[in-house]
Amino acid sequence: MNPAVTLPLLIPLLAGTLSLMAWRLPRLQRWLAVAGTGGLLLAGSWLLHRVWQDGILVVQVGAWPAPFGISLVADLLGTLMVVITGLIGVAVALFSLATTGRGHQAFGYFPLLHLLLAGVVGAFLTGDLFNLYVWFEVMLVASFALLILGGEKAQMEGAIKYVTLNLLSSVIFLVAVGLLYGMLGTLNMADVARRLALLQGDGMIEVLAMMFMVAFGIKAAAFPLFFWLPASYHTPPVAVSALFAGLLTKVGVYALFRMFTLIFPHSPGYTHQILLWGAGLTMLSGVLGAAAQFEFRRILSFHIVSQIGYMLLGLALFTPLAVLGGLFYIVHHIIVKTNLFLISGIVHRLRGSYRLECLGGLYRQRPWLSVLFLVPALSLAGMPPLSGFFAKFIVIRAGLEAGAYGVTAIALLVGLLTLFSMVKIWAEVFWKASPQAGDTPPAVERGELWLMMAPVVGLALCTLFIGLYAGPLYGLAEASAEQLLDPERYIRAVLGPEGRGTP
Template structure:
């Protein structure tokens, strides 16, 4: 019995429960936060090694056999996502030691953090479509509460948009599940995949596929359903923003990858053509939105959207190389994006604002932070030899090979505009002189309790460099996951046992 696949879900639930029990003690909650996410990181790495060795790791929860019970399945894609969750969770927990404040802790920040991580991991690992819905809701409830920690006026508009659109997408998802169940009589994703291949009414199947596309498109903030993201991601605490930016939309992307490779792989010409248009629209609108804004976290939020476009483009091209690129892009993006948000938190502590126009001169006073910003920023724009260069390179090469030249052109232009935005932040925040009439450094961040903020930033920056300089193992992992995604029979066999 291989229990590695259940630990990434059970551990955060357990530590979350413990930190609810010790809600009176700030010290206990913080220790449990670091300890729990650390233990989860180790468990996820174990799962990745097991998956690397066996291909698929499956556990039938409660010993109910598939397809009747709920199974937890880890294939390479799920294992990679779970490890990234572990990394971001651990980084955020350390960052929160100095970045979150007693008030948020009192309102249950740490239990919610654990609950969110459990929800994210559950969504990545489950092999049951309704269970996926349940994990989505667990994740959403936790994120709703995290989003309005503090309950300030500025958070209300974003929170209402976030709640409404996410609830709407959940209901569309539920509708799609209902129709899927009516069509196939099963909820196990592997079983659905096997049964849908024999359904004759392909029109209905395509309608259901589109319902899933809309539902997950909202979660992933894909064009044209992205409005909730830039409205809400710049309002919560920075640690929460970083967690959301790294993980939440990627769960939507993961669900798209899962559903459109395992279940809806019959009418590829139709469904994946639509995905390609969605990808191009997402890339363009995201980056154009970013170009128009002058608020640190708003710019970063819009860039999440444009980056989501690249990932969906990898899925939409549906060639082996494109899927490798998509998976590689997700890995690179999660680390880089979370890091940029964490850095925006440090500059906020220094300057007391997120407005670019009121900041400046940080490179003069704190050159190390400037370098730490440049690493993820240039990586995001795709400068060699950082991680983003290889991620973009693989996807664009796959696009050229698939002869989808117009989408390649869009991707290249978007890359250029990303560089423009990053240079804008660099010039405004770090390079230009301190604007007149604005107070200089209001808070010292290089000593005292603020020191915890630096550790995750440095850790994630080193990872960005490492992926760039030593990307071969990462590439191999992405390659293996792409092979598994393109051959769903492996997944189906692993879950249902040998069939046909």
């Protein structure tokens, strides 16, 4: 068994188990969170190095050959997502040291954090459709428990909407998996791809493609069933919001990329047309929703929806440049959106509110925080030379080259409206005078503030690095897109050159 493939999955599971064993030792739980997420980041980086050097790595669990056993598959896309998961895990764990009180910790915050990360990593590395469903359910259980920590009314209302739509998605996913197994007698992704390629023209394939599109579209918060996200992501503790904003919807986007490049690469053209206009409507509805909000985290939540549209646009266009742009956009957005939610938490800690009308004056009191906000905010809007500029530029250029002028125009308009929302936050939170003359902001200990600032600075530096030195990420995204658009490489890696399975 290749330890490089299994370690990123075992580390969060082990860290979560140790956190449960340390239930009455809160200090140990807190530092286990940092150690566990740091270990995940290191293990993911090692795996990425191995995959870059040696190609796709496969582990057959229990030494059962594919397709009879469970396969763990590490290609460039899955491995890159594991690395970003580790990075976001470290940032949220450090932020949680300063913001997670004993009340939330007593209800299992840190074990749930590790369980959620294990579910995310498992979804990125599994090579089996039923196990993908299992890891989605692990994520759903852990995220629902994190969402209701504290038990406030707003949290419970948001959690009900969140879990209802995601359970609907899971039911559609499970039914599609059952139908697929009834057709083919296998759920190994590589074997399914190989067998479906021999059945082109079967109308059932079109039905299954649409079912998977709907199931993963709900989890990705795509139009029209996205309303669960802005109804819930602003309600839990801010560290939880940041973790959700960075990772959860991206697992749905990842699943769409995996399904429609590996299993349904030759699906009828109308499926990609649906994705194309779904992407445009997702962008537009999300950004218009954000423009109507006056609560920091609700604005950011609607912008998660709008930015998902750019990622789906890359998949829908289905050209090498478009897929490259979609993957680049995913990485950029995970870093930027997590950082913006963490900054909203610092603002709340300093001023005691998320409502824009209750905020103001922070540019004069905390100029460094204002600058740190501008880095991810302007990157989200696509301003050069930050990471968002290159992400948007690649996707929009791909749209123009493919002749998709209507959706490309929507993408440009959404970029301008995103800038409007970020300027609105800047003006209300940082630039205008404090609404209460002579108000006394809540006291914040210096050590606590530095703990909150450390991950924000780190993620801002990542955004600057990707913007000023985009070559490494561009190269990774390009190589990942090449692998995705050549599904035979994945199939041969899992099943062997003769398609019979590797022990």
